[in-house]
Amino acid sequence: MTNSEDFGPVDFSYPAVDIQLLIDSDLDGLLDAPEKPKKVTSSDRLERAFLEIVDFRRTHGRVPSSLTREIAERKLGARLDGILASEEKIAALKQLDEFGLLDAPEAPASIDDLLEGDDFDLLGDDSGLLDVSDLPVRRQVHEGTDAARRHKAEDFEQFEHLFKQKHAELRAGTSKLLPYPGMTRILPGAFFVLNGVMLFIAEVGETEYKKSTVRENKRERLRCIFENGTESSMYRQSLAIRLSDENGQILEQTEMPEILTDDEVSGYIYVLRSRSDDPQIASIEHLHKIGFSRGPVETRVKNAEKSPTYLMAPVDVVANYRAYNLKASALENLLHRVFAEVRLDITQIDRKGRGYDPSEWFVAPLNVIDQAIDLIISGDIVGYVYDPQAQKLIRHG
Structure with a gap:
């Protein structure tokens, strides 16, 4: 190690420095004293918390739910529920509410x-908490x-x-x-x-x-x-x-009665054809809707162009079958099962912009649907399956 005595006395003196001149020459602000952090108030925290909810609404197009399994969304939903429960918080955040999240719900008209x-699905309780069957019944008159x-x-x-x-x-x-x-x-x-x-x-x-x-x-x-x-x-x-x-x-x-020729009709199985001008629908040959109605089919489909159930377009009734003394809805479900492999796979958008998947449209010729109904009524349908390539019912097994 070198000893300073080998070089004589060390001079620690420095020339005088003009502090003001040094400060004036600090163009980049390197010598500026850091600003004292602003104290975060409870009001600031409340606003930040609410702006996270607003950002969720802006990103997802809906308010966060406090009932979802998504933890992050559930926290935001619970936070919004807490805000809505406080008039003071609502008043403090009103100026930040660009989506009307804090608006009071409209009073029910009826x-x-x-x-x-x-809102909390109390009427759909599956836990039994709302079961009052053991309590004395108080009859209510609504007539x-x-x-x-x-x-x-x-x-x-x-x-x-x-x-x-x-x-x-x-x-x-x-x-x-x-x-x-x-x-x-x-x-x-x-x-x-x-x-x-x-x-x-x-x-x-x-x-x-x-x-x-x-x-x-x-x-x-x-x-x-x-x-x-x-x-x-x-x-x-x-x-x-x-x-x-x-x-x-x-x-x-208690039992399914036999079908008698002189019994009265209990329902209708109908087959519809779409008049849609949508290319992806109009180009499909043998596209039919198979449905069930207790009342007149014409009444059922009179507003078809307004419903995604009917592909948002008018329809033609191409077949209408009467069902006597049997559960016609079960007949309809069996037809759906027979033609399940050729069910239409398409998503329609309703008038409010929501997606809807029509479930009763099938790609099958009308004469094959006629044959399937005859086989169902006779009980022989269990021995047949529908072959989409051949477009006919064939025996299996």
Whole structure:
């Protein structure tokens, strides 16, 4: 190691420095003292938290859900729920709310709308927490309100024979009344008894979507025909509540009666052809929709161009088969199974921009569909399969 004594005394003195001159020459600000960090307030944190929710809405086109399994989205959804529960937070964030996330929901216009505002899916409880079957029943009277909602069924003659048939089945023991089993059984073609009056589910309308600040609810209007000649267009959930509260019953067949030539028609299997000018649809040969209707088929399809179920285009009824004393919906389902391999695979966009996959369109010649129906009625269909290449039903096994 070199010793400083070998070189004599070391001079540590430096020439005087003009500090101001040094500062003035610091064009890049290297000598600037760092700014003291601004203290983050609770208001700042609230705004940042809300802007994350706004950014999610801007990116995904919807509000975050607090019920999803996606952890990041669920946190944002829970955060939004907390904000909406505080008037102070809503007032503090209003200037940042570019999508109306903090707007108060519209007041329901009717009791049906109120019942449909089930943001937390309380009516769909599967846990049993809402089961009050062990509690004393308090009978509710709805006749006044319900009567006001009903009106005369102008085409009741199309349905009157169905009620007569059901009463005959009850007398013969081929049908029986069972306790209302739940909303999943409220389907087209079902019969129920409400306050001693039999009703028939003639139609279930297109799914409506009603947005709230929490979630997007789905609901469907029903066409309920009553045996006293009136009809109602209540929502599915509304009927479910009525049947549950008022000890409603469902009619179930105990056995499948034989088909007799002099029996009355119980439904229609129909085959439609699309008049769509969409090239990807118009170019498909032998494209047919196979469906089921309790009432007149022409009434069912009169607004086909507005529904993705009918490919957003008018349709022609090319075949209409009567079904006697049998569950025509089961016949329809069996036809769908026979032609499942040639089901149309396409996505339609409805008037609100939502995607929809029509499920009842098949690529099969009309004469083959005729043959399949004959084989189903005779019971011989179990020995046949549809060959898409040959476009015919062939025996298997």
